[in-house]
Amino acid sequence: MAARAGRGGPPATIRLPLDRALGHVLAEALGALTDLPSFDTSAMDGWAVAGPGPWAFEAGAGLLAGRGPAPVLPDGTAVRIATGARVPPDTTAVIRSEHAHVDEARGLLHARRSVVTGQDIRPRGQECRSGEQLVPAGTVVTPAVLGLAAAAGYDALPVVPRPRVDVLVLGDELLNAGLPHDGLIRDALGPMLGPWLRALGAEVSDPRPLGDDAGALRSALTSSDADLIVTTGGTAAGPLDHVHPVLEALGAELLVDGVAVRPGHPMLLARLSPDGPYLVGLPGNPLAAVSGLLTLAEPLLAGIAGRPAQDPYRALVHADVHGHPHDTRLVPVVHRPGRKGGRDHVAPLRYNGPAMLRGIAAADGLAVVPPGGVRSGTEVEILDLPWAPATPWTEGCFT
Numbered sequence: 001m002a003a004r005a006g007r008g009g010p011p012a013t014i015r016l017p018l019d020r021a022l023g024h025v026l027a028e029a030l031g032a033l034t035d036l037p038s039f040d041t042s043a044m045d046g047w048a049v050a051g052p053g054p055w056a057f058e059a060g061a062g063l064l065a066g067r068g069p070a071p072v073l074p075d076g077t078a079v080r081i082a083t084g085a086r087v088p089p090d091t092t093a094v095i096r097s098e099h100a101h102v103d104e105a106r107g108l109l110h111a112r113r114s115v116v117t118g119q120d121i122r123p124r125g126q127e128c129r130s131g132e133q134l135v136p137a138g139t140v141v142t143p144a145v146l147g148l149a150a151a152a153g154y155d156a157l158p159v160v161p162r163p164r165v166d167v168l169v170l171g172d173e174l175l176n177a178g179l180p181h182d183g184l185i186r187d188a189l190g191p192m193l194g195p196w197l198r199a200l201g202a203e204v205s206d207p208r209p210l211g212d213d214a215g216a217l218r219s220a221l222t223s224s225d226a227d228l229i230v231t232t233g234g235t236a237a238g239p240l241d242h243v244h245p246v247l248e249a250l251g252a253e254l255l256v257d258g259v260a261v262r263p264g265h266p267m268l269l270a271r272l273s274p275d276g277p278y279l280v281g282l283p284g285n286p287l288a289a290v291s292g293l294l295t296l297a298e299p300l301l302a303g304i305a306g307r308p309a310q311d312p313y314r315a316l317v318h319a320d321v322h323g324h325p326h327d328t329r330l331v332p333v334v335h336r337p338g339r340k341g342g343r344d345h346v347a348p349l350r351y352n353g354p355a356m357l358r359g360i361a362a363a364d365g366l367a368v369v370p371p372g373g374v375r376s377g378t379e380v381e382i383l384d385l386p387w388a389p390a391t392p393w394t395e396g397c398f399t
């Protein structure tokens with residue numbers, strides 16, 4: 001539902017220079033603007049040779065990287081060549097300097113080992129031809145994608161603008177500094193949500209502490225120009241839980257109003273108006289808020305940003321995990337390699353109560369545990385945390 005909502009409109013496209021494009025999603029596929037390499041290139045420092053040896057050569061620095069085209073290399077001759085230099089036409093092979101014997105007296109070059117035609121030459125177009133697709137639309141621009149784009153001739157990239165997110169932190173009991181005291185506790189969600197949402201590709205404003213003030217919540221919602229508003233706390237039915245009443249007063253459409261998931265069952269997804277921002281209401285219990293982040297905010301943002309949603313996958317779980325009688329549980333897990341011939345698996349972590357963050361801080365994923373629980377050795381679906389990402393588009397392409 002959240003992913004579908006996010007994909008509702010066509011994603012906008014902007015062009016950003018390479019040094020500002022990191023982390024954005026490509027709005028279009030990147031086609032190579034040139035052959036790569038764009039000329040036959042020496043892969044080693046050594047000698048370009050033509051025909052069978054020994055080869056006559058002239059003294060001097062020879063062919064260097066970054067210079068214009070070299071003249072044709074006549075049969076039976078050799079010329080010094082640097083890594084990255086253009087290989088002269090009619091070159092048979094490049095011989096690495098450590099595999100060559102230079103007879104200065106006779107002006108002859110000998111190979112110390114057999115020479116294979118084409119060795120240590122990177123032929124033009126070896127990596128790609130001009131126009132060939134390098135990276136599909138929807139790919140997140142990583143440092144490596146930036147390098148590839150530059151190599152292929154790009155100065156700017158067509159990307160989807162980052163979704164803008166406002167974070168509103170509700171609760172009179174929250175402190176922003178120091179130790180808990182007198183029933184007051186530290187706000188654990190404000191410091192977590194900005195970086196987490198940025199890791200999902202969003203542009204996030206500083207979290208705004210609003211206390212338990214329905215009027216402040218209402219005016220924050222109506223004055224926001226974000227694509228998504230994330231609230232924390234106030235989703236349940238307590239005396240100071242203002243999220244539902246304020247959404248109702250604003251005529252918002254509730255798309256998800258509670259889920260059969262623990263922790264996180266009161267999470268909600270709403271749209272403030274048909275063209276207005278979405279709102280993800282995260283429960284106040286910190287691990288319950290993480291559940292809502294992964295299952296509502298992440299797919300919604302992926303949809304808005306044109307990014308493919310996480311590919312579901314399963315992994316062996318290494319211990320019995322108890323279940324909720326009728327709801328699905330999300331349990332922090334960490335991936336572990338199999339030892340002594342055992343299979344790779346995930347280990348469930350302790351300290352996974354709804355109000356705890358100790359388990360998730362050590363985790364790289366959440367296991368989806370069906371009602372009733374699972375036995376050790378069962379496969380369960382895993383939701384990755386954003387700092388344990390996969391790159392689904394490479395599968396089948398280069399493997």
Ligand SMILES: Nc1nc2c(c(=O)[nH]1)N[C@H]1C(S)=C(S)[C@@H](COP(=O)(O)OP(=O)(O)OC[C@H]3O[C@@H](n4cnc5c(N)ncnc54)[C@H](O)[C@@H]3O)O[C@H]1N2
Binds near residue numbers: 186187190264
């Ligand atoms: N009668 C019922 N009460 C509750 C139910 C229920 O089904 N029936 N569900 C419980 C569950 S489960 C959750 S989760 C919470 C959700 O409540 P809210 O979203 O309204 O959250 P709050 O009441 O505001 O806070 C809950 C809890 O979390 C602490 N909190 C809130 N914000 C933060 C923060 N930014 N950093 C750290 N901790 C925070 C808050 O102090 C409370 O302890 O409702 C249950 N109640």
Ligand code: MOO
Binds near residue numbers: 262264285288354355
């Ligand atoms: O969402 Mo509560 O368990 O579901 O913390």
